[in-house]
Amino acid sequence: MKVYFCGSIRGGRDDVHIYRRIVQKLQSYGSVLTEHVGSTEISERGEDAASGGDRIIHDRDVDWLQQSDVVVAEVTNPSLGVGYELGRAVAMETKNILCLFRPSSGRRLSAMIRGADDGDQFVVKDYREEEVENILEEFFIHLKRT
């Protein structure tokens, strides 16, 4: 199984330790194409994409998104890139999408994400940090049954 993980980069790296936890857990289910999102070596300046710059990052990520079976996004820290990836994933119509949000942040999730939940292919789940592995486990058990 190929998993595409989305998390904020230029939107801010405050939650990188949670992204790393999520990536580690996701790796027990398949290959995580965007492993770098959970790396503490990537700052909010983003990846160093050498000469190709942002176009290389964009085209590579859209290609990975197309290849992926499942999209998991940590959406607590708002990020334009994550919102864009989710919109593209929905338009592809074949992806199973899980968005994870922590209400303890005091933020209110965008209606364009919360309101996209259809209880089936696009699921938004509120969680507490300590529950994250269990939430992922439940999601992947359910996926196997469908």
Ligand SMILES: O=c1[nH]c(=O)n([C@H]2C[C@H](O)[C@@H](COP(=O)(O)O)O2)cc1CO
């Ligand atoms: O350097 C990068 N590498 C990269 O893969 N991304 C992708 C993956 C993340 O899920 C998402 C983060 O978007 P943003 O940088 O707008 O927060 O975009 C984004 C950047 C920088 O925008």
